[in-house]
Amino acid sequence: MGGRGPKRELAEKIAGEITLSDDPGATLRKWRTDFDVSQTDLASELGVSSSVISDYESGRRESPGIGVVSRLVEGLIAIDERRGGDRIRQYGRVLSAGFDSDVVFDLREYATSIPLTRLYDEIDATEIYRGATDRVSGHTVIDSVRAITRLSSDEFFRLYGQSTNRALVFTNVTRGEGVGIALRMVNPTPNAVILHGLEEDDLWEHAVDLARIDGYSLAVTTTPLEGVLENLVTLE
Known part of the structure; x- marks a missing residue:
């Protein structure tokens, strides 16, 4: 820098x-x-x-x-x-993690782990599948298309920040197919994946199957991105 x-x-x-x-x-x-x-x-x-x-x-x-x-x-x-x-601070965290701010909108670690349901409440997310763990210690908000097309597998793993015990919020999602397949290529997987911008009825038919196989919780939200970023500040 x-x-x-x-x-x-x-x-x-x-x-x-x-x-x-x-x-x-x-x-x-x-x-x-x-x-x-x-x-x-x-x-x-x-x-x-x-x-x-x-x-x-x-x-x-x-x-x-x-x-x-x-x-x-x-x-x-x-x-x-x-x-x-x-x-x-939001921009500084993204920079220090080595990402462009048009790929990663926010990358945050919490002081303590929180119930996943609290994160859902903040961004009005609907859980589609409950994974193996129900707490998270941070979140990353990512543009799914730019991440999938521009990040290497090593860079993709860095989306986890300090811990995989987190929620990855993917924006710019149409059906969630690309996100599900991309996560199959990365191990370990996060505790939770939240697909932003689509309703449950629009979800790719195999998205839940992949979440079940890899053990992460899966949710969707249609809250505007500005609102998502603003509300997630409260989890710091």
Whole structure:
């Protein structure tokens, strides 16, 4: 990381994405909502009217230059710091584990193991199959397509963080087929797998069979990703 902390790394990543985007306003809006910052709060932080932020995001103002982008990003970072720095820490954990933040959205270890049902409750997940163990000591939230297509088997194993006693939450899932097959190639398997973005009726017909063979609990949730990441903070 060249001596730079996660705050600087994150600021540079956001600024780069906005500046290089085909739709800078939409990219700014994506990051602002990811930080759970309202247009009004960001405008207040920068000492401008909320209509200025709205105009940038909607494209009514011409694309902001790098100076304006830097101010916008620093505003988001400053607000997050005052709130306790959840987003900065989240990004730092992903970086320190050696992953890109578009592959792994969050990687967290808990102070003590917790009942799996508590994690389910936080993200409104429905359990489809109960595995061999009913407690977890951490979670990793992963983009399933990017993980499967870009990670080697060694990198895939690093998704477990400090322990396989955890829940792997896979987003960008259509039926869960790819996730189930990928987990067959990795040993040991996690305590729980949660497939994000699909209903139980849409689940691949063999998903439960693979969960039973490998002994992990299997659940699904349709809670929006922003809500999943926000609610999982409470498990720290």
